[in-house]
Amino acid sequence: MPPKGSKKVVPDPIAPKTLILDNGAYTIKAGLSSPDTEPNYEDCKVIPNCIARSRDKRVYIASELEKCVDFGEMAFRRPVERGFIVNWEAEKAIWEQEFLSSGADLRCDPKETNLILTEAPNCPAMLQKNCDEMVFEQFEFASYYRCIGPALNAYNDIRSLFSDPPPPPHLAHLPPECLLLIDTSYSHTTITPLYNGRPIQPALLRLSVGGKVLTNYLKEIASIRHYNMLDETYLLNEIKEAVSFVSPQFSTDLERTWKGGLKDRRPLDPSIVVDYVLPDYETRSHGFARPHDPVKAKIKRLQPQMGLREDILPLGNERFAVPELLFSPTDIGMQEAGLPECVMQSLSSLPPALQAGMLANVVVVGGNSLIDGFMERLTSELRGLAPSNFPVRIERAPDPIKHTWLGGARLASSRELLKSVVVTKADYLEHGSTWLGRQFLGGAGAKG
Numbered sequence: 001m002p003p004k005g006s007k008k009v010v011p012d013p014i015a016p017k018t019l020i021l022d023n024g025a026y027t028i029k030a031g032l033s034s035p036d037t038e039p040n041y042e043d044c045k046v047i048p049n050c051i052a053r054s055r056d057k058r059v060y061i062a063s064e065l066e067k068c069v070d071f072g073e074m075a076f077r078r079p080v081e082r083g084f085i086v087n088w089e090a091e092k093a094i095w096e097q098e099f100l101s102s103g104a105d106l107r108c109d110p111k112e113t114n115l116i117l118t119e120a121p122n123c124p125a126m127l128q129k130n131c132d133e134m135v136f137e138q139f140e141f142a143s144y145y146r147c148i149g150p151a152l153n154a155y156n157d158i159r160s161l162f163s164d165p166p167p168p169p170h171l172a173h174l175p176p177e178c179l180l181l182i183d184t185s186y187s188h189t190t191i192t193p194l195y196n197g198r199p200i201q202p203a204l205l206r207l208s209v210g211g212k213v214l215t216n217y218l219k220e221i222a223s224i225r226h227y228n229m230l231d232e233t234y235l236l237n238e239i240k241e242a243v244s245f246v247s248p249q250f251s252t253d254l255e256r257t258w259k260g261g262l263k264d265r266r267p268l269d270p271s272i273v274v275d276y277v278l279p280d281y282e283t284r285s286h287g288f289a290r291p292h293d294p295v296k297a298k299i300k301r302l303q304p305q306m307g308l309r310e311d312i313l314p315l316g317n318e319r320f321a322v323p324e325l326l327f328s329p330t331d332i333g334m335q336e337a338g339l340p341e342c343v344m345q346s347l348s349s350l351p352p353a354l355q356a357g358m359l360a361n362v363v364v365v366g367g368n369s370l371i372d373g374f375m376e377r378l379t380s381e382l383r384g385l386a387p388s389n390f391p392v393r394i395e396r397a398p399d400p401i402k403h404t405w406l407g408g409a410r411l412a413s414s415r416e417l418l419k420s421v422v423v424t425k426a427d428y429l430e431h432g433s434t435w436l437g438r439q440f441l442g443g444a445g446a447k448g
Helices: 062-067 088-100 125-138 149-155 211-225 233-243 250-256 294-299 339-347 352-359 374-385 403-412 415-421 425-431 433-442
Strands: 017-023 027-033 045-048 051-053 059-061 075-077 113-119 143-148 178-184 189-195 205-207 274-277 288-291 310-315 362-365 394-396
Touching (some): 051 088, 062 088, 088 125, 113 125, 125 143, 143 149, 143 415, 149 189, 149 362, 233 274, 233 310, 339 374
Antiparallel strands (some): 027 045, 178 189, 189 205, 274 288, 274 310
């Protein structure tokens, strides 16, 4: 028996380190964080969230894809669809490879690790329940916090993005009062107004266009105009990232890339049209873009006696017609408004004072924001739609791919904040998944 008068020691529910997983459909952004340490982008590792099979039947799990040299006709199995984890068999294999295997860079013991895991907004309850079961019953993490990805951005240093003066030291850890987070990534694009770090659920809006839609559209038009490339998802995604740009004047650029009719042929604008030299997966594993050459583009494939064999894909209006879908989804028959209009639709459900506060703090994350001209076009159109007396400030995160992860790492670096949001395995076994959902819905400081 303990000595009379001694106090019972309550074990600290917070494990010494936390694994933060921004579990995206295309990549997982992952890294470990410890309390009272300042995280940075370099602490985050970007991991392909897929199991891939090459045409020689070799299987690559997640980061093993870095060893592949032949991406031709690569088949992908992705555990995340429309932003939600729907295939836990595949996701489990990826997590075990990246976080539990002996050679993993981020190897950890789940029983001695907290987990912060992102999910897409409005995730179905049954998928959330499956997720909770996997985290606590299969992997047995010590404690766990599941939240929508956009909310983690509130823990980043938003004020410095807009060159605002820093807050008093005792308020430095608090999220900004108003933040409008635009996340345009692989599965979709979401618009999330955050008030004191918590999402305003009725105003949350989702646009179906993301990087996957753009890549598939490029595959279709390239297959119709040039080669059959419907099985070349990896290659077309590379091409999209290398040469796409958002046009400030779509109709004008469309005119500059029109070849004309049979009787009135026009020269193509060399400032827009490029030739993409396709990889042959023998001498090079990746392609590259170069200035357009009408002679070589007409031949498309150079014969060996003419020099090095090359397959050439000339790209004109494809370069800007593909990312235009973010602003005009109706171009391919999707009955949705473009991104700037969706932002204003989202804000229309808020009081005017909140609308003004949100428009003054718009932060953009996600891979599509890196497309040339995207930020300029979004800023221009949003200023045109917003009330003239509202200030409009829009900034892209310094690293839009890892920014959500960094917010989670900053949350994990504060022991008190982390303790206020995580749920332990003992809590889960006692109360169940439904109780977990109510706890997570409240956000930081909700636990009593």
